[in-house]
Each structure stands twice: as structure tokens, then as C-alpha cells.
Amino acid sequence: FSKDLMKKYNIPTAKYEVFTNSEDAIKYVKEQNTYPAVIKADGLALGKGVILAENEKEAVEAIHSMIDDKQFGESSSTIVVEEYLTGPEVSVLSFTDGKTVVPMISSMDHKRALDGDKGLNTGGMGTVAPNPYYTEDIAKECMEKIFLPTINAMNAEGRTFEGCLYFGLMLTPNGPKVIEYNCRFGDPETQVVLPMLEGDLCEIFEAIYEHRLADVKIGWKSGYCTCVVMASGGYPVKYKKGIEMFGMDDKGQVDGAFIYHAGTKYEDGKFYTNGGRVLGVTCNAYTLQGALDKSYEAVSKIKFEGEHFRKDIGQKALKALPKDSLDLEYKQDMEDYIEENGVYLRQ
Numbered sequence: 001f002s003k004d005l006m007k008k009y010n011i012p013t014a015k016y017e018v019f020t021n022s023e024d025a026i027k028y029v030k031e032q033n034t035y036p037a038v039i040k041a042d043g044l045a046l047g048k049g050v051i052l053a054e055n056e057k058e059a060v061e062a063i064h065s066m067i068d069d070k071q072f073g074e075s076s077s078t079i080v081v082e083e084y085l086t087g088p089e090v091s092v093l094s095f096t097d098g099k100t101v102v103p104m105i106s107s108m109d110h111k112r113a114l115d116g117d118k119g120l121n122t123g124g125m126g127t128v129a130p131n132p133y134y135t136e137d138i139a140k141e142c143m144e145k146i147f148l149p150t151i152n153a154m155n156a157e158g159r160t161f162e163g164c165l166y167f168g169l170m171l172t173p174n175g176p177k178v179i180e181y182n183c184r185f186g187d188p189e190t191q192v193v194l195p196m197l198e199g200d201l202c203e204i205f206e207a208i209y210e211h212r213l214a215d216v217k218i219g220w221k222s223g224y225c226t227c228v229v230m231a232s233g234g235y236p237v238k239y240k241k242g243i244e245m246f247g248m249d250d251k252g253q254v255d256g257a258f259i260y261h262a263g264t265k266y267e268d269g270k271f272y273t274n275g276g277r278v279l280g281v282t283c284n285a286y287t288l289q290g291a292l293d294k295s296y297e298a299v300s301k302i303k304f305e306g307e308h309f310r311k312d313i314g315q316k317a318l319k320a321l322p323k324d325s326l327d328l329e330y331k332q333d334m335e336d337y338i339e340e341n342g343v344y345l346r347q
């Protein structure tokens with residue numbers, strides 16, 4: 001649905017075609033002749049339904065195994081063959097009442113299970129907000145070419161969207177493109193976006209409900225928020241539940257951080273793991289490094305058997321920041337820097 005919508009309304013996304021017949025799909029891949037080619041099962045496949053074919057042979061094999069051999073059952077009886085895009089990924093959640101769209105502060109997810117973006121895809125192993133790759137100019141371009149056109153497209157289709165719309169974007173050398181939409185907040189993006197909100201979320205929801213979002217002032221704090229996800233060993237494949245956790249107080253918190261409980265259970269005064277992604281350890285600071293240091297310090301205080309977390313959350317974001325901003329430790333220094341250099345660090 002979303003790919004068709006984007007095509008119809010000229011919203012930038014990876015070029016694609018949908019197939020239910022392997023011969024047609026193979027013909028298309030051969031005509032395009034650009035590799036890697038992205039071959040996706042249309043249905044749900046536990047995050048495994050995407051194959052990056054490096055050459056024609058791999059593409060043909062992938063198409064046969066998905067459509068003809070039903071590698072993912074009915075989920076791969078329809079496939080999408082898509083152009084391969086490169087560039088930093090950005091998540092932009094937005095509020096919309098169907099007329100006005102207000103992007104929230106940008107964020108960066110880390111979707112792979114292991115450091116260096118290796119391992120399997122997960123729901124997200126950590127986030128930082130704002131995302132330093134998402135500059136003011138890019139934000140403007142996204143508003144003109146993606147956010148407003150999407151809201152208008154939904155109206156034109158008679159399916160006005162109201163609520164929180166998540167734009168999963170890639171900043172390609174040919175401009176920002178949509179990877180996916182989610183009709184919900186992101187996880188773990190929300191953990192770092194909402195603490196940066198200046199204002200009352202309930203008032204925003206009421207304004208959306210009453211179609212007067214344009215009248216509400218929505219602001220964002222300066223500085224950064226970071227979230228490091230602590231997962232159960234084996235996630236996202238097979239993992240144990242019911243493992244006792246140590247290091248948190250009786251509210252499940254650690255000093256200096258805010259800990260979201262994603263998969264825990266509280267019994268007889270003790271916390272136990274109860275899911276794949278267990279905790280989101282979240283901290284604010286005026287610098288990205290400061291927030292990361294606080295998140296990792298809190299993570300180091302929490303222990304459970306088999307715990308797994310990525311040690312490189314925020315490293316890519318740090319590389320995108322101006323070098324002279326990295327040593328700013330104090331609120332005043334950061335505010336002076338922002339004053340002198342525009343809102344770059346805040347956007």
C-alpha cells in the first residue's frame with residue numbers, strides 16, 4: 001500500500017515493482033541490471049524476508065526460492081524487487097491532525113543486533129536524538145517532498161491520517177527517500193524523543209483530536225537523549241525468560257537514568273527478564289557523548305545472566321557532529337555554541 005501511494009503521489013522512495021510470478025520478476029531484475037538488488041517478501045517474515053542479491057545469479061536464486069519454493073510460505077508468494085539505497089538512516093516521528101504535520105525531534109535507531117551494524121535485524125538496539133545527519137536543510141526538504149505530500153496523499157485517497165506517523169528515511173546521495181512508514185510511535189525512538197518534548201503530550205493529543213494542531217506550540221529541549229537497549233542473550237532468535245536481574249532499585253530504576261521496562265516481570269520484590277528486549281536505559285545531557293556516558297554507566301550497574309547490549313550506540317552520530325562541538329561539557333558552552341552556529345546541534 002505504502003509503495004503504491006508513494007509512486008502515485010511522487011513521494012521519493014526506492015524504485016520498485018511487485019511480482020507474484022518468478023519469470024516476470026527475473027525479467028525485471030535482468031532489465032534493471034543494477035546490483036545489489038533488494039528482493040523482499042511482501043508479507044511478514046520475522047525480519048528475515050529481505051535478500052540483498054549481489055549479482056544476477058543470487059537475484060534469480062532468491063526469486064525462485066521465495067516465489068516458487070515458498071521459502072517464507074505465503075509471505076513470499078508476492079515479492080517486491082527494490083532499488084538498493086545507501087546513506088544514513090533517520091527516523092522522524094510526527095504529529096498530524098490530517099491538516100498540519102509537526103515533525104518531532106529526529107532520531108537514529110541501531111537496528112542490527114551486533115556492534116558495527118552486524119548480525120540480524122532487530123526491533124532496535126538503541127537510539128539517539130537528535131540525529132546529527134538530519135540538518136535543518138534536510139528537514140526542510142523532507143517537509144516539502146515527503147511529510148506534507150504524504151498527509152495530502154492520504155487525504156486525496158479519502159483516508160485522512162490523524163495521530164502519530166513515523167517516517168523511516170534514508171538520506172541518499174540523491175536526496176532523502178522513504179524506507180517505511182509506521183502508523184505508530186517507534187520503539188526505541190520514542191524513548192529518546194519524548195523526553196526532549198517541551199510541553200504536554202496530552203494537550204497535543206487533544207489538539208489532534210479537535211483538528212487544531214496548528215494552534216499548539218510544540219518545542220524541543222536542547223542537548224541529546226540516548227537509549228541503550230539491554231536484551232536477553234540470543235535475541236532476536238531464541239532467548240530465555242525469567243532470569244533474575246540485579247542492580248536496580250525497587251522501582252526498577254538506576255540513579256542518573258530513566259529505565260523503560262520493555263520485557264520484565266516484578267515478583268516478590270525482584271525483577272526478572274520477560275522478553276527479548278528487556279530494558280531501554282535512557283539519559284539526557286547537553287552533549288551526545290555526555291548522554292552516552294550516562295547511559296552506559298547505568299547499563300554497567302545492571303546485571304543479568306546472558307545480558308546483551310551494543311557497545312557502539314551513538315558512534316556513527318558522533319562522527320557526524322562538528323569536531324569542535326564534541327568537547328562542550330556544560331550547558332552554557334552548549335548554548336553559546338548553538339547561538340553562534342545556528343540550531344544545527346538541536347535539529
Ligand code: GLY
Binds near residue numbers: 123
Ligand atoms: N525502531 C523501528 C520501529 O519502531 O519500527
